[in-house]
Amino acid sequence: MTPEQVLAEFRDAQALLEGHFILSSGLHSGVFLQKMAIFSDPVRTERLCKALAAAITERFGPVDIVVSPAIGGIVPGYETARHLGARAIFVERDPGGPFTLRRGFSIPAGTRAVIVEDIVTTGLSARECRASLAGEAGEIVGAACLIDRSGGRGEIGLPLVTLVTLDIPAYPADALPPELAALPAVKPGSRVMHKT
Numbered sequence: 001m002t003p004e005q006v007l008a009e010f011r012d013a014q015a016l017l018e019g020h021f022i023l024s025s026g027l028h029s030g031v032f033l034q035k036m037a038i039f040s041d042p043v044r045t046e047r048l049c050k051a052l053a054a055a056i057t058e059r060f061g062p063v064d065i066v067v068s069p070a071i072g073g074i075v076p077g078y079e080t081a082r083h084l085g086a087r088a089i090f091v092e093r094d095p096g097g098p099f100t101l102r103r104g105f106s107i108p109a110g111t112r113a114v115i116v117e118d119i120v121t122t123g124l125s126a127r128e129c130r131a132s133l134a135g136e137a138g139e140i141v142g143a144a145c146l147i148d149r150s151g152g153r154g155e156i157g158l159p160l161v162t163l164v165t166l167d168i169p170a171y172p173a174d175a176l177p178p179e180l181a182a183l184p185a186v187k188p189g190s191r192v193m194h195k196t
């Protein structure tokens with residue numbers, strides 16, 4: 001799939017939103033990729049994740065396990081795993097807490113795992129996912145996402161494959177451009193933000 005075809009899927013699904021959004025990292029942005037508008041359509045999701053699975057195989061070789069950060073990563077992780085012939089597991093948070101591997105999931109010795117994210121903005125969630133797997137015996141060989149909106153600057157500590165790299169501006173709360181500050185902010189994701 002070309003980057004243009006991937007972006008057309010997001011556009012056609014009305015997943016490219018404009019407004020004022022508070023992102024998982026706490027940064028603010030005028031653009032939000034509403035991945036659930038994609039994942040609510042199994043056929044569209046299959047097209048994208050089949051392409052992501054091919055990119056994963058090309059870059060990392062055979063993979064036994066896909067591990068994804070909940071909630072956004074669960075559907076693309078499962079669908080990508082289906083095309084890889086791999087298992088699909090996920091890490092999840094207790095409210096406000098770190099990611100944890102629960103439900104009897106593990107990455108056993110001798111297995112090769114890939115982290116599959118939906119969107120990478122700063123890489124924080126994928127990095128936290130990776131950290132939560134430090135005690136697992138298998139090897140985490142890399143990470144993958146549908147769209148990397150960090151301009152390639154997201155830091156995960158693993159090689160990242162993506163279908164599209166975009167460079168979408170995101171701002172700290174105290175450095176908003178006036179046109180963004182004028183709009184009411186919404187926070188679409190599931191991470192609980194704590195006031196400091």
Ligand SMILES: O=P(O)(O)OC[C@H]1O[C@H](OP(=O)(O)OP(=O)(O)O)[C@H](O)[C@@H]1O
Pocket residue numbers: 023024025069070071072073117118119120121122123124125126154188189190191
């Ligand atoms: O690279 P980052 O700066 O971490 O941003 C990207 C993350 O933000 C979203 O998750 P979010 O925590 O909003 O919750 P969700 O998965 O439930 O949508 C998205 O699913 C990625 O996991």
Ligand SMILES: O=C(O)c1cc(=O)[nH]c(=O)[nH]1
Pocket residue numbers: 022023024025031032033034035072119120121122149189
């Ligand atoms: O950084 C995020 O939280 C984020 C950005 C985006 O475009 N889409 C999304 O689901 N999360």
Ligand SMILES: [Mg+2]
Pocket residue numbers: 069070071072073125
């Ligand atoms: Mg997420």
